[in-house]
Amino acid sequence: MALAAATVQGAPTGPCIEAAIRAASESGVPPDLLVAITLVETRHAGTAWPWTINHQGKGSWYPDRDSAMAAVRQMLESGDTPDVGCFQINTGWHPDAFETVEDMFDPDANAAYAARFLRELHGSTGNWADAVAGFHSRDPDRGEAYLVRVGAVLAELQGQAPRMPSPAAPQRNGFPLLAGGPPATAGSLVPLLSRGVPLIGTP
Numbered sequence: 001m002a003l004a005a006a007t008v009q010g011a012p013t014g015p016c017i018e019a020a021i022r023a024a025s026e027s028g029v030p031p032d033l034l035v036a037i038t039l040v041e042t043r044h045a046g047t048a049w050p051w052t053i054n055h056q057g058k059g060s061w062y063p064d065r066d067s068a069m070a071a072v073r074q075m076l077e078s079g080d081t082p083d084v085g086c087f088q089i090n091t092g093w094h095p096d097a098f099e100t101v102e103d104m105f106d107p108d109a110n111a112a113y114a115a116r117f118l119r120e121l122h123g124s125t126g127n128w129a130d131a132v133a134g135f136h137s138r139d140p141d142r143g144e145a146y147l148v149r150v151g152a153v154l155a156e157l158q159g160q161a162p163r164m165p166s167p168a169a170p171q172r173n174g175f176p177l178l179a180g181g182p183p184a185t186a187g188s189l190v191p192l193l194s195r196g197v198p199l200i201g202t203p
Helices: 015-027 031-042 065-077 107-125 128-136 140-157
Strands: 052-055 058-061
Touching (some): 031 107, 031 140, 052 065, 128 140
16 A cells, blocks of 8 residues: 555555545546545544544544444434545435445545546536536535635645636636546646646646
8 A cells, every 4th residue: 555655745644545545546536636635624633534524514533433433323313414434425415325334434435435426527527626626515616615725735745836816817726736638647746626727837
């Protein structure tokens, strides 16, 4: 796994990071992108945290899998729909994503579902920027704000300083790291997140 983890420069280690890289290899989603998303969703104690739950807008980082599963079971029994695991998959929007609560907190299962969903979004939108925005929300403003957060983490991983978009060009997302086009290969640092307009210099 050390060899695979090395394909994303600057990334911390941990179960979510490793699962993201495996899912990227299997799905064709750029590894940098999946690593950035899991960090945006669950960063805690210096890495992405697999035992993370967001319930009613409040994120909680549980110390271990058992305590996280117990908490989610109570939420589900109450009719709530928390976001769970490495990629914070919402149990209401994605009711068929996992067969069991155990699967929700399996880093590989969580990452694999996130990767499949991103590929579907990429197929329907034609670019990674809109796919990332849609991964978070169908609301354009919320999706765009999320895209900026993911772009900032990508820049952090790749050792680049993000450039904010010009107010005169609101259609730009502010980061070059998600350009449209075919899936990137593991280890490549192609621009992934702009909608065809590079806003950060190429690596």
